[in-house]
Structure formats: structure tokens, C-alpha cells
Amino acid sequence: MKAPRFTLAIPAWILFTLFFLIPVGFIAFYSFGYKPFFLTGLTIATDKLSFSNYGDALSGTFLETFKGTLQISILGTFICLLIGFPFAYWLAVRVSPKWRGLLLGLVIVPFWTNFLVRTIGWRILLAPEGPVSGILRAIGIRDAPLAVLDTRFAVQLGVVYNYLPLMILPLFVALDRLEPALREASKDLGASRWKTMRQVTIPLAMPGIVAGTLLVFIPLSGDYITAAVLGGAKGNMVGRMVADQFLVAQNWALGSAMAMVLIGMILLTVGLFALIGLAARAVIQRNRRVTLQEVPA
Amino acid sequence: MTDRDDENVTRILAPQSTAQRVSRRLFIQGGAVALFSGSVLLAACSSDSDANPSAGGAPTGSTGSGEVEGQLNFYHWAEYDDPKIFKQFTDEFGATTKIDIYASNEEMIAKLNAAQGTAGYDIVVPSGQYIPQMVQLGLLSELDLAKIPNFKNLETQYTNQPWDPNNLHSVCKDWGSTGWIYDTEAIDGEINTWSDFIEAAKGPASGSLSVLDAPADLCGIYFWANGIDWTTEDQADLDACQEFIVNELAPHIKAFDSYPGIALTQGNYALSQVWNGDARQGLIAVQDKDPERYKWGLGAPKTELWMDNWCILAEAENINAAYAWINFILQPEVSLKDLEFHGYNTGIKGVQEQAEAADLPYLDLIFFDEAQVATFEPGAVNSATEKLVSIWDQAKAEAGT
Numbered sequence: 001m002k003a004p005r006f007t008l009a010i011p012a013w014i015l016f017t018l019f020f021l022i023p024v025g026f027i028a029f030y031s032f033g034y035k036p037f038f039l040t041g042l043t044i045a046t047d048k049l050s051f052s053n054y055g056d057a058l059s060g061t062f063l064e065t066f067k068g069t070l071q072i073s074i075l076g077t078f079i080c081l082l083i084g085f086p087f088a089y090w091l092a093v094r095v096s097p098k099w100r101g102l103l104l105g106l107v108i109v110p111f112w113t114n115f116l117v118r119t120i121g122w123r124i125l126l127a128p129e130g131p132v133s134g135i136l137r138a139i140g141i142r143d144a145p146l147a148v149l150d151t152r153f154a155v156q157l158g159v160v161y162n163y164l165p166l167m168i169l170p171l172f173v174a175l176d177r178l179e180p181a182l183r184e185a186s187k188d189l190g191a192s193r194w195k196t197m198r199q200v201t202i203p204l205a206m207p208g209i210v211a212g213t214l215l216v217f218i219p220l221s222g223d224y225i226t227a228a229v230l231g232g233a234k235g236n237m238v239g240r241m242v243a244d245q246f247l248v249a250q251n252w253a254l255g256s257a258m259a260m261v262l263i264g265m266i267l268l269t270v271g272l273f274a275l276i277g278l279a280a281r282a283v284i285q286r287n288r289r290v291t292l293q294e295v296p297a
Numbered sequence: 298m299t300d301r302d303d304e305n306v307t308r309i310l311a312p313q314s315t316a317q318r319v320s321r322r323l324f325i326q327g328g329a330v331a332l333f334s335g336s337v338l339l340a341a342c343s344s345d346s347d348a349n350p351s352a353g354g355a356p357t358g359s360t361g362s363g364e365v366e367g368q369l370n371f372y373h374w375a376e377y378d379d380p381k382i383f384k385q386f387t388d389e390f391g392a393t394t395k396i397d398i399y400a401s402n403e404e405m406i407a408k409l410n411a412a413q414g415t416a417g418y419d420i421v422v423p424s425g426q427y428i429p430q431m432v433q434l435g436l437l438s439e440l441d442l443a444k445i446p447n448f449k450n451l452e453t454q455y456t457n458q459p460w461d462p463n464n465l466h467s468v469c470k471d472w473g474s475t476g477w478i479y480d481t482e483a484i485d486g487e488i489n490t491w492s493d494f495i496e497a498a499k500g501p502a503s504g505s506l507s508v509l510d511a512p513a514d515l516c517g518i519y520f521w522a523n524g525i526d527w528t529t530e531d532q533a534d535l536d537a538c539q540e541f542i543v544n545e546l547a548p549h550i551k552a553f554d555s556y557p558g559i560a561l562t563q564g565n566y567a568l569s570q571v572w573n574g575d576a577r578q579g580l581i582a583v584q585d586k587d588p589e590r591y592k593w594g595l596g597a598p599k600t601e602l603w604m605d606n607w608c609i610l611a612e613a614e615n616i617n618a619a620y621a622w623i624n625f626i627l628q629p630e631v632s633l634k635d636l637e638f639h640g641y642n643t644g645i646k647g648v649q650e651q652a653e654a655a656d657l658p659y660l661d662l663i664f665f666d667e668a669q670v671a672t673f674e675p676g677a678v679n680s681a682t683e684k685l686v687s688i689w690d691q692a693k694a695e696a697g698t
Contacts, residue, residue: 043410043411061543061694061695062694064694065694065697068697127563127564128563128564128565129562129563129564130563145564147505149563149565150551150552150565231697232551232552233547233550233551233552233553233693233697234551234696234697235697236693236696241693241694244690244693245690246411247404247407247408248400248401248403248404248407249403249407249686250403250407250410250411
């Protein structure tokens with residue numbers, strides 16, 4: 001007797017159902033509830049359901065945080081791509097295989113340290129009375145103490161630093177698998193370096209670019225440690241706002257609605273960029289189509 | 298309390314003196330994060346969890362409890378007891394200690410309530426006005442004062458409080474007030490009242506202002522400045538407070554920080570709303586480098602009176618160790634040592650004279666005279682509490698825009 005084909009996937013399905021689908025289902029349900037008076041000892045009430053939490057979550061002040069988060073995560077992902085691609089290319093193509101392992105190891109080294117500790121490192125560096133501020137003042141670039149901490153800029157810096165390896169690794173894998181012969185062929189056929197990059201390397205590395213972008217964008221959008229440590233009041237992100245609702249204000253209903261809006265925001269953004277990407281590809285392919293003409297006899 | 302591990306990590310990034318202050322404060326912030334995200338930091342936040350119980354060390358405390366075993370888990374405010382005292386407790390009694398921290402009473406009650414008796418803590422330190430609610434929610438156990446013989450060391454004015462008659466659930470830890478600390482390099486004039494505070498917050502300190510990360514204290518700025526009782530339940534007052542805090546004050550706020558004092562070495566804020574003991578810890582930290590730069594002021598014309606209290610949670614597992622701890626810390630010499638660290642009046646008989654005799658720094662931030670105490674108003678948990686939480690919530694969102 002043969003086990004059905006899906007047997008191997010059962011453990012993963014159980015895990016997903018128990019620890020993802022069911023809890024998210026509860027959150028979705030809670031988002032229609034309301035916060036009971038805190039002396040009742042209840043954390044959430046669902047005897048009356050309404051959309052009012054969504055109204056609150058999308059009202060003036062909270063909406064600003066959603067916009068800020070979207071800006072931080074799109075910009076952060078883009079900067080990661082800008083820094084990560086040349087590095088991954090260099091690592092996969094230019095560096096001799098002897099050093100490649102070591103350098104790749106160095107990219108992963110920060111992951112051996114706790115996320116929080118890494119982020120706190122920035123707090124020490126960027127403090128108004130900290131070393132960076134001291135150096136800038138000593139060499140005369142600034143005359144006032146550095147005022148970067150507790151701003152959106154600090155959060156932007158922090159997320160790029162924290163998520164960059166997640167961009168580099170899939171890019172490296174994609175570029176590493178690319179046959180050098182393809183680039184050589186492109187060169188032999190008369191393409192310049194830039195044209196080879198544009199028409200051969202980048203299109204073939206596209207799966208890596210997409211993977212890296214998603215790996216960075218999605219967790220970054222929900223990040224709240226970076227915002228909590230570096231953001232102060234100005235660099236708030238939705239993740240932190242949701243955590244505050246659950247843990248501090250104890251408004252599980254509003255927190256749930258915010259979480260659902262965050263999920264929706266991420267899906268919409270990813271969907272939108274996917275559409276743009278597909279459209280761009282269609283246009284490029286049409287313009288670049290090579291029409292083989294019959295060789296006249 | 299957040300020693301050892303994080304010190305080692307941060308030592309390589311900053312000078313030792315900075316590293317100590319910086320890392321503590323950051324782990325305080327991080328602590329809240331860590332609690333939620335699977336307690337990645339429990340090790341770093343714990344105190345002396347690696348210290349071995351002194352095998353066979355005879356207990357020297359004046360208690361009959363003798364040795365207690367296991368680990369005593371605190372849910373506590375940050376930087377609130379001298380780490381050496383935890384060590385001493387472990388040496389004398391054998392039980393190790395571990396501390397998780399919170400930034401406001403609301404946060405603490407929310408988390409304990411949400412965990413429904415599974416949070417795993419033995420001792421908690423709520424402010425007095427929250428105790429009736431915690432009792433009502435079934436969070437606190439009843440105390441057997443016979444197990445705390447050193448209870449007699451407390452001045453009677455700090456026992457038998459209206460929110461806990463006969464100390465059925467709590468024993469005074471210490472009490473204090475709220476004021477501000479400001480950077481004289483950034484702010485020219487003197488700040489003598491909450492109105493001055495607000496003026497500076499909107500002027501030279503705009504964008505580098507920190508306020509306490511606690512709803513009632515935040516709203517207190519408005520009430521105290523305008524001569525309104527900060528326990529008001531009047532809807533018009535509350536609406537006016539909301540209008541002021543959310544629309545007028547919040548845009549100037551840089552951070553909601555319950556411990557700006559211990560972050561003073563980083564020079565992050567020009568003006569901070571701060572509890573007196575925390576302000577003192579900060580002034581001590583910067584006194585070698587910049588003794589004149591930062592100035593403390595006690596809130597005026599009115600300000601807060603709070604009392605924090607040792608309570609044993611209903612869910613406590615290590616009850617003997619919890620009693621041993623409370624009795625231990627009520628000893629005059631231990632209490633004095635603790636006061637020297639945290640800078641709040643512990644209410645133990647004779648502690649002020651001893652502190653004066655020991656010539657501790659910044660005594661005026663610990664002990665207040667009668668004229669000052671007359672301006673202190675105790676807080677309340679009432680029908681307005683929900684509204685204050687909501688104001689604070691909106692202020693946080695507004696400050697981020």
C-alpha cells in the first residue's frame with residue numbers, strides 16, 4: 001500500500017493551521033469586537049460586532065502611522081536592493097571562490113547576535129553624546145550634537161541595517177547560479193557591459209530580486225523592535241502601535257483591526273508591485289522581441 | 298538589575314560608564330519588547346540569576362523564615378532596587394531573583410490580566426490607587442503581616458492607606474513625586490511651574506521633549522498647570538485635557554519615556570517630565586562631567602503623590618521567598634542602601650536622619666519639606682481612567698506625525 005502523496009506535507013499543514021490560520025482567524029474576529037471596561041477582567045468583548053474599530057484604525061492620527069510605515073518599508077526595501085545587488089554581484093562574480101565562503105559568512109555574522117542588541121548598538125553610536133556625534137563635531141562637520149535618535153531617519157537606518165542580509169542572500173544565490181558563459185556570450189555578441197547587465201544578468205537574477213524584496217518588505221512592514229528602540233515618538237510604525245494596543249492600552253479590538261489593516265496594506269502593496277512588474281515585463285518583451293525573418297532563398 | 302550580559306555586549310561599543318547607563322535604559326525599553334516576542338531578553342533582564350545560592354550560608358536577616366529556595370520572580374519598575382541588594386538577598390536566603398519590568402501601572406495590570414494567572418511572577422509593585430482594582434480582578438493575594446515582622450519599621454503615616462486599609466494586600470515600598478529635568482544649555486529661562494514647562498515644551502524644547510509613558514502623569518501636566526484636580530471625572534475638563542495634550546503638546550514630544558533620568562548621559566532630551574528618584578539617578582550619573590548643565594524642578598503649583606507597594610500576586614508560587622524578600626527589604630540598613638540607589642523615600646523610621654548622616658548626594662530630590670508635601674495630590678483610578686488611556690493613546694499616534 002502506498003501512502004497518499006500529501007502525507008509529507010501533513011506536519012506543515014498542521015503547524016500552519018494551528019499556529020497561523022486559527023490565531024489569525026481569531027484576530028480577524030476580534031477586530032469586530034470592542035474593548036470591555038477594564039475592571040471586568042475581560043480582554044475582549046464580542047457580543048456586539050461592528051466595523052467601528054476599522055474606522056478608528058483608519059482615522060487621522062493612526063492613518064498617519066500607516067503612511068509612515070509604508071514609506072519606511074518601501075524606501076527601506078529599495079535601499080536594501082540598491083546596496084544589496086552590487087554587493088551580491090561582486091560576491092558571486094568577482095570574488096574568488098576561495099574568499100566567497102568567508103565573505104558570505106561575514107554577511108551572516110550579525111545574525112548570530114540578538115536583533116535587539118544589534119539595534120541598541122545603533123542607539124549607542126547615534127546618541128547626541130555618542131561617538132559619531134563626537135567625531136562629527138571634532139572634525140567640524142557639525143557644531144551641534146547629532147539629533148538623529150528618535151526620528152524616522154533613525155528607524156530607516158535601523159531597518160536597512162537589520163534587513164540587508166535578507167536581501168543579499170537570495171540575490172547571491174540567484175547570481176551565483178548564473179552561468180558565466182551567458183555573460184560571455186552576450187559580450188561576444190557585441191553587447192556592452194551595461195547592456196549585458198540590463199538584458200542578461202538582471203532578468204536572470206529576477207527570481208532572486210523578487211525573493212529578496214519580499215523577504216525584506218514583508219517582515220520590515222511588521223517590524224516593531226526597530227521602531228521601539230530607535231523611533232521615539234516620531235519614528236512610530238504600525239507594528240509598535242499594534243503591540244501598544246494589545247499590551248499597554250489593552251484595546252485588543254482596535255489592535256486586531258490595526259493588525260488586519262496592516263496585513264491588507266502589505267498584500268495590496270505586494271499585489272500592486274507585482275502588477276507593475278508584470279506590466280513592465282510585458283512592455284519590455286514586446287519592444288525587445290526579436291523577429292526572425294526568413295532568410296531569402 | 299540589567300547587569301552582566303548586556304554590559305559585556307555594550308562595553309565594546311562605548312566607554313564603560315556610558316555603556317552601563319545606556320544599556321540599562323535600553324534594555325528597559327527592550328524589556329517590553331522582549332516580553333512580547335518570546336522573552337529573548339529574559340537572561341539579560343534577570344538579576345543575578347547566575348549567582349549561586351550560598352550553600353550553607355547562615356541567614357543573617359532578622360527573620361524567622363530561614364532559607365528559601367528557588368527563584369523569586371519580580372514584575373517591577375525599572376532601576377528600582379540596588380542590584381547589590383538582590384545579590385545580598387540571594388547570599389543570605391538562597392533564592393535567586395529575576396526581574397521583568399513595566400513602564401506604567403496600566404501596562405502591568407493589562408499584562409497580568411491578559412495572562413490570567415500564568416505570567417509566573419511572585420512579586421509586583423503597583424502604585425497605591427491601583428490596588429483596589431487589582432484586588433477586584435483577583436490579582437493579589439492577602440498578606441499575613443505576621444510573616445513580615447519588620448513591618449513595624451515603617452512610619453505609621455505610610456501604613457493603613459485608604460486604598461488598602463490594614464495593609465491587607467500591600468506594604469509600602471517607597472513614595473515620591475513628579476517634576477522635570479531640563480538642559481540649561483538648551484533652555485534659557487527657569488522652569489518653576491507646569492506652565493513654564495509647557496511654554497518651554499512648545500518653545501526651545503520642542504522636538505526634544507520627553508513625557509512619562511503613563512496616561513495619568515501625561516494628562517497631569519495639563520491638570521496641574523491649570524489648577525484642576527488631576528483625579529477629575531468632569532467631562533468638560535477631560536475634553537479640554539484631550540484637546541490640549543493631543544493637539545497642542547503631542548506635536549512637540551520626542552519620546553514617551555518613563556525613565557529619562559537614567560538616560561541623561563546620552564543627552565537625548567532638552568526637557569523631560571520625570572519622577573524624582575529617576576531624576577536623581579541621572580544627575581548623579583552626569584555630575585562628574587557636567588554638574589551644572591541639568592536642573593531638576595519639582596512640579597508646581599500642584600503635582601503628584603504616589604506610593605509604590607510590595608504586593609504578592611495571587612498566582613505566586615514562591616510565597617516564602619516573597620515574604621522573606623519583603624521582610625528583608627524593610628530592615629533599616631537594607632532600606633537605606635536601597636534608598637541610596639533609587640532615590641525615593643522608603644518611609645522607614647529614621648531613614649532620613651541616616652541618609653543625612655551618610656551625606657548622600659541630592660537629598661533634596663529624596664526628602665521633601667512640609668510646604669512641598671502640601672502641594673502633592675494622590676492619584677485615583679476612576680471613571681476617567683479609560684479616557685486618560687485613550688488620550689495617551691492618541692497623543693502617541695499624534696506625536697508620530
